[in-house]
Amino acid sequence: MQNNYNLPDKINELLNTAKRPDDQMFQELIREGGYVPPNTDLLTDAITALSMGKNILLKGPTGAGKTKFAETLSNLFSQPMFSVNCSVDLDAESLMGFKTLAYEDGKQVIEFVPGPVTSAMNGGTFLYIDEINMAKPETLPLINGVLDYRRTITNPFTNEIITANEGFNVIAAINEGYVGTVPLNEALKNRFIVIDVPYLEGEQLKDLIRTNTRLHDSRAIDLFATFSNDLIQAVYQGKLSEDAASIRALLDACDLSVVIPPKRAIIRAIADKLEEEREREFVRNLADTLF
Missing domain, CATH: 3.40.50.300 (P-loop containing nucleotide triphosphate hydrolases)
Structure with a gap:
């Protein structure tokens, strides 16, 4: 240019x-x-x-x-x-x-x-x-x-x-x-x-997780990136509120997963913040599927 x-x-x-x-x-x-x-x-x-x-x-x-x-x-x-x-x-x-x-x-x-x-x-x-x-x-x-x-x-x-x-x-x-x-x-x-400003996805998200959290296991990072993408798609489809796909909350879950099981980290950092039980259950089921 x-x-x-x-x-x-x-x-x-x-x-x-x-x-x-x-x-x-x-x-x-x-x-x-x-x-x-x-x-x-x-x-x-x-x-x-x-x-x-x-x-x-x-x-x-x-x-x-x-x-x-x-x-x-x-x-x-x-x-x-x-x-x-x-x-x-x-x-x-x-x-x-x-x-x-x-x-x-x-x-x-x-x-x-x-x-x-x-x-x-x-x-x-x-x-x-x-x-x-x-x-x-x-x-x-x-x-x-x-x-x-x-x-x-x-x-x-x-x-x-x-x-x-x-x-x-x-x-x-x-x-x-x-x-x-x-x-x-x-x-x-x-x-x-x-x-x-769109959600970060794919390699950009993986790079963000590597550089901004305590999580460095490549397989776990790939799973969290996939999990995030599924949340974003659910938001676009009207199944979840935007809060569920917060990248900030995802990074918190990545940090916690270094010490506690990933599914529990997702519940603490993401699912339990949501207002509706239907949304919380959706996130828990998605975490069960991947982790």
Whole structure:
């Protein structure tokens, strides 16, 4: 692919390396971040968007590795990352910071403690907004100016106008269709480049298990990869909820299986988390078949 955009040399080098997934240095950077992409396009597109100063929205099922993907991008760009975990309780203080009493030269003064948004903007670093569609619709418009070309915000607690320093980037993640989530309004969604993050499968999943768990037995890793694929297919067929196919939960089961029997590890890490007995029984039966 011919790159006609005048990107910094460091980013061009990163993009070129991303096209050579077998490059040893690149693989080490990926593993340090903890996310192994299912294909290089996923990584190349995310790097391209961030290097152009665009916000990216990672969309995918729970446990697919969206947070790890964000951490890997932060690592590749050598950028620290401040995080916001959205919920219905998210408010302006959770985003911007808060005032508190402090002492200076023996006198009581009011001091402002910066939150993740102001810290990332002032530091010129990454901001990660997790489960952005869990926040109340009236909360997020506060940061609309942060997410568009202006890259500015008026701090409601100090009336200071903050303009993001160079290097500031926003990565958000979304789980669609979950209880408590709300659809993103068009004004907010249009401020992002959307990147669909699928479940890891096949060799990529096996490599993730080898590098991120205590399980190193090749046959056991193959069985867990097959088990994961069967769970994913069951999710696609509507037989299981997305929670059942969480890669995060699968890695927990792999770790436990080093000490306890694999079937019991699957019950503890995956099956018993599910709400419906029908789903728990499905997972237990699948584990019995394979292990």
